[in-house]
Amino acid sequence: MKNKSLKWGRFLYTWLMLMVVWYAFTVSLAAAEIITGLIVTGIIAALNFTSFTCCGLRLFHPKRVLYLIQYAFVFIVALIKANFQVAKIVLNPKLPVNPGIVKFKTSLKSDFAKMVLANSITLTPGTLTVDLVEDEFYIHWLKMTAKDEAGIYEAIAADFEKILIKIFDK
Amino acid sequence: MGNALTYLGYFFVSIGAIFLFLGALGIFRMPDVYTRIQAGTKASTLGAMSLLLGVAFMEPDWWIKLVAMILFIAFSNPLSSHAIARGSYKNKLKPFSQEDIDAYEEVKEKMEEKE
Numbered sequence: 498m499k500n501k502s503l504k505w506g507r508f509l510y511t512w513l514m515l516m517v518v519w520y521a522f523t524v525s526l527a528a529a530e531i532i533t534g535l536i537v538t539g540i541i542a543a544l545n546f547t548s549f550t551c552c553g554l555r556l557f558h559p560k561r562v563l564y565l566i567q568y569a570f571v572f573i574v575a576l577i578k579a580n581f582q583v584a585k586i587v588l589n590p591k592l593p594v595n596p597g598i599v600k601f602k603t604s605l606k607s608d609f610a611k612m613v614l615a616n617s618i619t620l621t622p623g624t625l626t627v628d629l630v631e632d633e634f635y636i637h638w639l640k641m642t643a644k645d646e647a648g649i650y651e652a653i654a655a656d657f658e659k660i661l662i663k664i665f666d667k
Numbered sequence: 668m669g670n671a672l673t674y675l676g677y678f679f680v681s682i683g684a685i686f687l688f689l690g691a692l693g694i695f696r697m698p699d700v701y702t703r704i705q706a707g708t709k710a711s712t713l714g715a716m717s718l719l720l721g722v723a724f725m726e727p728d729w730w731i732k733l734v735a736m737i738l739f740i741a742f743s744n745p746l747s748s749h750a751i752a753r754g755s756y757k758n759k760l761k762p763f764s765q766e767d768i769d770a771y772e773e774v775k776e777k778m779e780e781k782e
Contacts, residue, residue: 521731580686580713587693587706596702597764598771619745622709625701626745627752627771635771637701637752637762 504546512542561664568660575621575656583622586640593640598627600635601650605658610665617657624653676725683718687711699763700755708748715740 515538523530586593605611615626618636625637636653643649693706716737723733756762756771 521735524731576713580709583693583706583709584686584689587689587696592696592698594698594702595764596699596762598762600771615749616742616745619749620709620712620741622705622712625705625709625752626749627701627756637705639702639705 508542508546511546512538515542564660564664568657568664571656571660572617572620575617579621579623583639595641596637596639597641598635598637599641599644599649600633601646601654603632603634603654603658605632605661605665607665610661613665614654614657614661618653672724672727676721676723679717679721679724681721683714683716683721686714686717690714700760701752701762704748704752708744712740712744 516534519534519538523534603611603614605614611629611632615629615634618624618634619626623639625639626634627637628635634654636649638649638653643652690707690709690711694703697703697706719733719737719740723730
């Protein structure tokens with residue numbers, strides 16, 4: 498019984514999200530548009546909700562939404578900072594790169610959180626996720642500033658992971 | 668007010684153009700495939716995003732579609748660069764490294780033993 502209610506939650510969540518996207522693209526409240534949207538997104542949600550959702554309605558908890566917004570800010574700041582660093586390297590006539598592939602262990606549990614972390618690391622320039630084996634990340638780093646595992650973790654992932662743990666793993 | 672938004676749009680489009688140029692310059696200057704992925708795909712994320720943001724300021728009617736495009740870049744870009752990097756490594760392209768630091772080697776050796 499409990500399992501069934503969870504399924505309904507996941508289905509409704511997918512439906513709601515798709516409906517928001519539908520409304521964003523049509524930007525109209527005409528009855529025909531809304532009804533078509535409800536039917537189409539309902540069918541898509543019914544067929545696909547298992548692959549769209551990982552945590553049901555859990556992510557709608559207000560605290561998690563706040564952390565998600567905080568994460569977006571931290572991420573955008575990191576993105577801009579790192580872009581300027583790479584720009585500086587590219588413009589420097591000596592091309593001061595010191596690349597190498599390093600690894601660190603993550604403490605994140607869920608696959609979804611690991612995926613978000615890996616994509617965030619890749620999106621910030623200067624670091625590139627080459628592979629993820631269980632809980633070890635292999636990162637190609639354009640300009641290494643640390644060599645021990647703690648230093649590597651501190652420089653690449655610590656800021657993101659602190660918030661991601663609060664969003665996904667609690 | 669509309670005028671101010673247009674100038675803000677010009678500003679973001681210029682920033683985007685500069686970063687896209689730096690990305691291209693990076694591809695030209697970097698020593699090996701991994702560092703080129705870094706310069707090429709990454710410098711262009713901020714470039715493309717800020718370019719689309721600039722267009723959103725200039726044509727406010729389009730902003731939802733432009734935000735969707737920004738999100739699409741944000742989701743697809745890391746996946747493709749990761750796939751290129753992993754594929755290059757599996758095809759035995761050695762990463763260029765002055766200090767010869769390559770933690771991924773051990774994983775690859777293990778995988779080959781399994782095969």
